[in-house]
Structure formats: structure tokens, C-alpha cells
Amino acid sequence: MSVPFENGVEDVPQYDPEILKQIDFSKSVAQYDPPISPEHPGENLIMRPLCLGDYDRGFLQLLEQLTRVGDLTREQYTARFNQMKNCADNYYVTVLEDTETNQVIGTGTLVKEIKFIHDASARGRVEDVVVSNQYRGKQLGKLLVDSMTLLSEKVGCYKVSLECRDPLVKFYSQFGFIRESNQNYMMQKWWN
Numbered sequence: 254m255s256v257p258f259e260n261g262v263e264d265v266p267q268y269d270p271e272i273l274k275q276i277d278f279s280k281s282v283a284q285y286d287p288p289i290s291p292e293h294p295g296e297n298l299i300m301r302p303l304c305l306g307d308y309d310r311g312f313l314q315l316l317e318q319l320t321r322v323g324d325l326t327r328e329q330y331t332a333r334f335n336q337m338k339n340c341a342d343n344y345y346v347t348v349l350e351d352t353e354t355n356q357v358i359g360t361g362t363l364v365k366e367i368k369f370i371h372d373a374s375a376r377g378r379v380e381d382v383v384v385s386n387q388y389r390g391k392q393l394g395k396l397l398v399d400s401m402t403l404l405s406e407k408v409g410c411y412k413v414s415l416e417c418r419d420p421l422v423k424f425y426s427q428f429g430f431i432r433e434s435n436q437n438y439m440m441q442k443w444w445n
């Protein structure tokens with residue numbers, strides 16, 4: 254189902270755009286100067302769910318600034334988009350769009366991993382946060398992480414976590430994330 258956005262564009266969202274409006278930003282523990290919010294991210298900017306048409310608005314090129322994406326065809330993108338849309342309660346792929354250029358300039362994802370433990374609760378993971386080079390330093394990374402973190406509580410996660418490199422620990426601390434001294438992040442990589 255297509256929905257109209259503030260910029261007049263109609264597109265298919267990955268999750269219900271109304272969910273973003275439910276974020277209680279007054280609960281944010283981060284500082285903003287000047288103040289911005291999910292509803293008012295800045296001049297000519299909107300925050301919204303990823304849309305099907307973002308294949309043509311630079312979404313994958315933006316992700317390339319985070320890590321290797323590969324040459325995804327439109328069909329591959331559409332298939333993955335639809336998979337996530339079909340699990341819309343578990344994936345919240347969120348973007349910032351510059352409405353002047355119609356380009357996606359920032360993104361962050363909340364993944365809700367459902368569990369049996371903690372009374373059949375869920376754990377949130379903030380993933381794939383990136384802000385386009387020319388837009389960095391305008392609090393947009395902060396806004397994306399903050400929004401996905403606050404959203405995790407709203408959608409019923411009993412905790413939320415993320416992985417990051419050492420230099421970004423301070424950045425993530427401002428949202429209330431704590432480095433657990435007795436926890437280690439372990440992984441095996443099968444391919445890049």
C-alpha cells in the first residue's frame with residue numbers, strides 16, 4: 254500500500270509511518286543544540302520509514318559509506334525490502350531524506366529480535382547507522398540512534414544493544430548505552 258509523505262511523494266513504506274509519530278522524544282537523554290526531533294529533523298529534511306522507491310534515492314549508495322553493499326539489482330533490493338516489510342513488527346528501517354534533492358542522506362535500523370525469555374519479550378538491536386558525508390556534524394546521527402533507541406522501548410523490547418568501534422563509545426554513551434565490563438562481543442565471519 255502506498256502512502257503520501259509530507260513532501261508529496263507517494264511510496265510503499267517498509268513499516269507503518271505512524272509508528273515513528275509514537276516515539277516519545279521527551280524521554281531522550283541526549284542534548285540537542287539547536288533542538289531537533291523525529292518530526293523536525295532540520296530544514297528540508299524528513300524522517301520516515303525506508304520506502305520501495307529509495308532504491309532510486311541513493312539508499313544503497315549511502316549504505317556503502319558504512320560497509321560493502323555489493324551491486325544489488327532492483328529485483329534483489331525489492332525482494333529484500335518485501336521480506337522486511339512482511340516482518341514489519343521486527344524491522345524498522347528508517348531514513349532521513351533531503352526533500353530538496355530527494356536523496357536519502359541518513360539511515361538507522363531497529364531490529365526487534367523476539368524471544369521466549371523474559372516472559373516472551375524481545376531484544377532490540379540498533380544497526381546500520383550512517384549519515385552521508387556532507388550531512389555529518391548536524392546531529393543527524395544522534396537523532397537516528399536516539400529515535401531507534403526510544404522506539405525499541407515503544408515496541409516492547411526489554412533491552413536494546415549495539416556494536417561499535419572504540420572511537421564511537423562516547424557517541425553512543427550519550428543515549429544511555431553502557432559498555433558492559435563482563436560481556437564480550439564474539440563473532441565468526443563467513444564472508445564479507
Ligand SMILES: CC(C)(COP(=O)(O)OP(=O)(O)OC[C@H]1O[C@@H](n2cnc3c(N)ncnc32)[C@H](O)[C@@H]1OP(=O)(O)O)[C@@H](O)C(=O)NCCC(=O)NCCS
Pocket residue numbers: 318319382383384385388389390391392393394395396416417418420421424
Ligand atoms: C557515526 C555517524 C553516524 C555520526 O553521524 P553524525 O550525524 O555526523 O553525528 P552527529 O552530528 O549526530 O554527532 C554527534 C556527536 O558524536 C560525535 N561523533 C560523530 N561521529 C563520531 C566518530 N566517528 N567518532 C567519535 N565521535 C563521533 C560528534 O563529534 C558529536 O559530538 P558532540 O555532540 O559532542 O559535538 C557518522 O559519522 C557516520 O555515518 N559514520 C560512518 C558510518 C559509521 O561509522 N556508522 C556507525 C557504525 S557503529
